[in-house]
Amino acid sequence: MEREAMEFDVIIVGAGPAGLTAAIALKQQAPDLSVCLLEKGAEIGAHLISGALFDAIALRELFPERWQEAPLGTPVTRDEVHLLIDGQRAVRLPGWAVPPSMHNPESHIISLGQLCRWLAKEAEALGVEIYPGFAASELIIEEGHIKGIITGDLGLNKQGVPRADHVPGMALYGRYTLLAEGARGHLGKQLIEQFGLDAGRQPQHYAIGFKEIWQLPPGRAEAGRVLHGSGWPLGKGCHGGFYLYHLGEDRVAVGLIVDLNYQNPWLSPFDEFQRLKHHPLLRRTLEGGERIAYGARAIAKGGWYSLPRLHAPGCLLLGCDAGTLDFSRIKGIHTAMKSGLLAAEAVIRARAAHAGGPADLAHYEHALRASWLGESLHRARHFGAALHRFGPWLGGAFNWLEQRLFPRGLPLRLRDPEPDYRTLRHQSRATPISYPQPDGKLSFDRLSSVYLANLHHEEDQPCHLKLQDASIPIRVNLANWAEPAQRYCPAGVFEILDREGEPHFQINAANCIHCKTCDIKDPSQNICWTPPQGGSGPNYPGL
Structure with missing residues (x-):
């Protein structure tokens, strides 16, 4: 297939905080560089979602004189941590009992989409x-070197046959390619597998x-009040926590984080979230309000031991594509931005050292691990594993003791070696969960939620959720785990239908909000998420 081709010095995939920061830093230091940044969303910010508590440390490094011009939302004024005992009771932890990393002095409650739209204008x-609106679908690899990317074709029908409006994807060549796609990035996943970047590492x-x-x-809202907590409704074998952030203009952001190493195949993370909002601690804030936006996204939270090698010939992994989120702080925007700053520095350094040919980008990894980003991830290296292995009470106590008494971490290696997709028990060894019907006031169903994500997928295009073996969902997953895809997906993409007395696996790809959970949690690793036609997916207004 003949493709149009363009050449740049640097190609960046993903207009999130990491990619945009890298682009800005590159042009600040080398205005003559040609920098191309691709974003699969229809507009900047369309696919971005985060809690989002923001530490401005990396923003101050990027714009030392005018960082406060950015849309910094609401400063945190009050910080609380609660343990939910059951569906009615809660205990607020005193400040001294909360691990230091969970405190949020000088943080801001922001919209990540608004921040990145501002960064895009600066870039x-x-x-x-x-x-x-351009999705990067393939890496260009020549002689073991990343030479750029290919964008996805436009105008293919469901069978993959070109329609009258077909436009082949473009080949974009770059001396340096930076992948900043977010957690479980499609090209990042390819790069890690192709070059064995995760060899010897703990799984992400x-x-x-x-x-x-x-x-x-x-x-009703108390602007700047921040609540975090754990416990109910998540039970044994399932970890995570909730947040409730009070914004300006009488708005709040409420959410639940569910670790994908949960064991019960009958569990539905979406329904656990709907249940959470009925707890009195949250209900008294939300009751009488109106839900105006909804979204969900996978979070890479493995931390220090799960970081892959961050470079391949001609290519770097940035932000959540690399797994730089600091889960001990439940923050990843500032770490993603710092990775962008360091990536730009590595490119400038490599360019100066290798003016005429391929450059060694290994300096990026050394610099990241030596920076405050690397130091913070190293200090928190046991945080997630402690919670997974010991639960919220003992794990929380371990983290408190480590942070209070051993600020550089205990001299041990607490590992979390089991991949998330391997943790599900056989359905016969797990207790089915009966979830209450949504009341339409505090709790809602999937389809009404997806409506608020402002989805757009052209119906006549190839399904972007690829099955390696179409028989596995019924033959293997249904038999062993009651096909958990119909429960772990937060958007109702996967269904088991009865057709003439036989179960049938149906994919409603138009419902997909690009959270990547299926690519991660499918116990047979049979589902592969690929980018749909450019511009498809959610269009989050202010998440």
């Missing part, structure tokens, strides 16, 4: 070429994070 002003671990924005009755 364009410096000469970065930004192309939203993930959670699914939910978020809703609620408009409250006037005077």
Whole structure:
């Protein structure tokens, strides 16, 4: 297939905080560089979702003189941590009992989409070429070197046959390619597998994070109040926690994070979130309000021991594509931005050292591990494993003791070696969970939630959720785990239907909100998420 081709010095995939920061830093240091940034969302911010508590440390490094011009939302004024005992009771932890990393002084409650739209304007002003609506579908690999990417074709029908409006994807060649796609990035996954970047590392671990924005009755919200907590409704063998952030304009953000190493195949993370909102601690804030936005996204939370090798010939992994989120702080925006700063520094350094040919980008990994980003991930290296192995009470106590008494971490190696997809028990060894029907006031069904994600997928295009073996969902997953895809998906993409007395696995790809949970949690690793036609997916208004 003949493709149009373009050449740049640097190609960046993903217009999130890591990719945009890298683009800006590159042009600040080398205005003559040609930098191309691709974003699969229809516009900048369309696919971005985060809690989002923001530490501005990396933003101050990027714009030392005017970082406060960014949309910094609401400063945190009050910080609380609660343990939910059951569906009615809660215990608030005193400040001294909360691990230091969970405190949020000088943090801001922001919209990640708004921040990145602002960063995109700054990048364009410096000469970065930004192309939203273009999905990067393949890496260009020549002689073991990453030479760029190929964008996805437009105008293919469901069978993959070109329609009258077909436009082949473009080949974009770059001397340096930076992958900043977010957690479980499609090309990042390819790069890690192709070059064995995770050899000898602990597997990456993930959670699914939910978020809703609620408009409250006037005077109900307390701007700047931050609540975190754990416990109910998540039970034994399932870890995670909730948040409730009070924004300005009588709005709050509420969400639940569910670790994807849960054991019960009958568990539905979406329904656990809906149940959570009925707890009195949250209900008294939300009751009488209106839910105005919904979204969900996978979170890479493995930390220090799960970091892959961050470079391959001609290519770097940035942000959540690499797994830089600091789960001990439940923050990843500032760490993603720092990785972008370090990636730009590595490219500038390599360019100067190898003016005429391929460059060694290994300096990036050394610099990251030696930076405050690497130091913070190293200090928190046991945080997630402690919670997974010991539970919220003992694990929380372990983390408190380690952070209070051993600020550089205990001299041991607490590992979390089991991949998330391997943790499900056989359905016969697990207790089915009966979830209450949504009341339409505090709790809702999947389809009404997906409506608020402003989805758009062209119906006549190839299914972007690929099955390696179409028989596995019924033959293996249904038989062993009651096909958990119909429960772990937060958007109702996967269904088991009865057709003439036989079960049938159906994929409703148009419902997909690009959370990547299926790619992570499928126990047979049979589902592969690939980018649909450029511009498809959610369009989050302010998540």
